[in-house]
Amino acid sequence: MARLSGTSRTSCTTCEVVHSDVATILGPTAPDAWARVSEGERLEAELTPDVCILPSGGLIRYFVRGHLQLPLTDIASESFTWSAWVELDEASMRSVACTWSDVNRAASPPLTGRLATELPYQEPTSGLPVIVYTRDVGDAPLLMVSPGSSHELATEQRDGVDLHRAAEFACLLHH
Numbered sequence: 001m002a003r004l005s006g007t008s009r010t011s012c013t014t015c016e017v018v019h020s021d022v023a024t025i026l027g028p029t030a031p032d033a034w035a036r037v038s039e040g041e042r043l044e045a046e047l048t049p050d051v052c053i054l055p056s057g058g059l060i061r062y063f064v065r066g067h068l069q070l071p072l073t074d075i076a077s078e079s080f081t082w083s084a085w086v087e088l089d090e091a092s093m094r095s096v097a098c099t100w101s102d103v104n105r106a107a108s109p110p111l112t113g114r115l116a117t118e119l120p121y122q123e124p125t126s127g128l129p130v131i132v133y134t135r136d137v138g139d140a141p142l143l144m145v146s147p148g149s150s151h152e153l154a155t156e157q158r159d160g161v162d163l164h165r166a167a168e169f170a171c172l173l174h175h
């Protein structure tokens with residue numbers, strides 16, 4: 001996991017800790033639905049670091065992992081990234097699969113999906129509509145919470161977070 005080492009040598013004005021080793025990307029290795037299906041369904045599922053195809057109650061559900069970036073307000077051109085899963089419909093998943101190794105895939109039109117990862121916010125993040133921007137081969141797609149959302153995650157994606165908040169995410173995620 002990427003970290004920002006030695007970023008701050010002075011103590012934080014919010015908590016007085018020196019945030020010198022902050023994780024810059026956090027997130028689970030499977031969509032939340034993975035834990036809710038039966039063992040038999042998991043045996044039939046496909047799970048890679050980037051894609052999950054999950055039988056669930058007689059349906060097949062499709063997920064991709066993307067990067068939801070929050071600019072860091074106190075460090076120029078750095079950001080904190082939620083590595084989060086998004087549920088796509090079958091047609092969108094087919095388009096992701098068809099262009100997976102295409103060198104021009106970043107030119108694909110954006111897709112829409114719904115967040116499938118519960119992130120540590122007051123309001124639930126699962127089900128939030130997101131726009132999925134395909135990037136070059138090897139890069140996870142970028143996720144944007146739909147414009148107009150009043151969710152705190154949308155606000156933080158637009159306005160950014162400070163180093164204190166980014167340091168807090170690691171604690172919040174594990175509680």
Ligand SMILES: [Zn+2]
Nearest residue numbers: 012014015164
């Ligand atoms: Zn702090």
